[in-house]
Amino acid sequence: MSVHLLLSAGRGPQECAWAVARLLDRLAADAARHRVGSRVVESVAGDRPGTYRSVLVRLDGPDGATFAAGWTGTLCWQAPSPYRPGTGRKNWYVTARPCRVDSPTTAFVEADVHVVACRTGGPGGQHRNKASTAARATHRPSGTVVVVDTERQFFLNRAAALRLLRQRLAEDDARAGRAVTAARRRLHDELVRGDAVRVERPRPPGATGARVRSRSAGRPAGRG
Template identity: 40%
Template sequence: MIRLLFTSGHGPAECRMALAQVLRRLHAESGATGCECDIAAVEHPDGAGPGSAVVVLSGDGAEQLARRWTGGIVWVCKSPLRPRHPRKNWFVDAFELPPQPPPPAVSLADVRFESFRAGGPGGQHQNKTESAVRAIHVPTGVSATAREERSQHRNRALALGRLEALLDLRARLREAGEERLIHGLHRDVRRGAAALRFEGVEFKPV
């Protein structure tokens, strides 16, 4: 399990729009690689997009996907909100979070489990039984999924563990703020050296 923090920092609304695009593309890439990608975003009151988000990557391909998305990300686009604004570069930073103690257990009374037929990578067996499990935290709507095991019972445990990690990170993000989560990380992401670059309203990689 790899945990990432995505943040638009103190950037304007366009940076939050960029972060929303980043999360959509990351989720799509995870599906193509067979990696589970569970996201809990902290929305900004202006509705332009999340100010930050925590992501839990699990399963095959998680490490490679995390490496690809960790670092500075730039979206080069004329502002959709302020057409006359001269700035065209909008930034998002992504950090891998260091290991933490096990998150507190979530009350099972607050969790709804849904089983479904797993698709995608993983072999023919995935398509024959409803072994995949989604754990939904009813009070917040945050969810996590597991489908890599053949046992529904095992996937249930994995999904619950991922949900607990997401909720713990989300709570710490709200309580301590991004600054304390970012503080102490061993990376120094510089906005002038973006690892990933996207352009235009279509958010095309370049």
């Protein structure tokens, strides 16, 4: 089972892009400890070398979804700014959200299409209304239906209906793909500063583990 987790600096300053890179390293190490595979499948670089505005991480393994849940929400990297020594701020927030990366495509197989002759009105006069020359094509898996009556002969309308049905399914797939992309874009604006589910910081020499802040208690809840 695989899960995709998006880490984003949102509209935060350059330190948040730096925090994404630091948290990505921490997430990868934590995933390895839990025997969950992790790899970056997409990234947007920050303005500074070695920083990211966002990264999309794929997590693989039976415990991938459970592991991702522990990293979902607002994350905080707690350290002084490496770029503005004079600022007193030490908390840099990042959002982490599971997301879909693509939408399934609909395979067009003619055996999945039920085509019947039917009558329709329109140009052609009485002959057209009395003869069942129109074609109604139904794609059984999706329920998509098209009707074509542009020709006087059924076999021509049938061929046109199959072409139109294939086109409609492709358009539906493209629309679904755009919806997935739009949903991912919206995730970048869901960053909520404060109330972090995890607070990570540079470790002193020889130290291991991470501080995890409880969402409900609002204080460090343990190490993991």
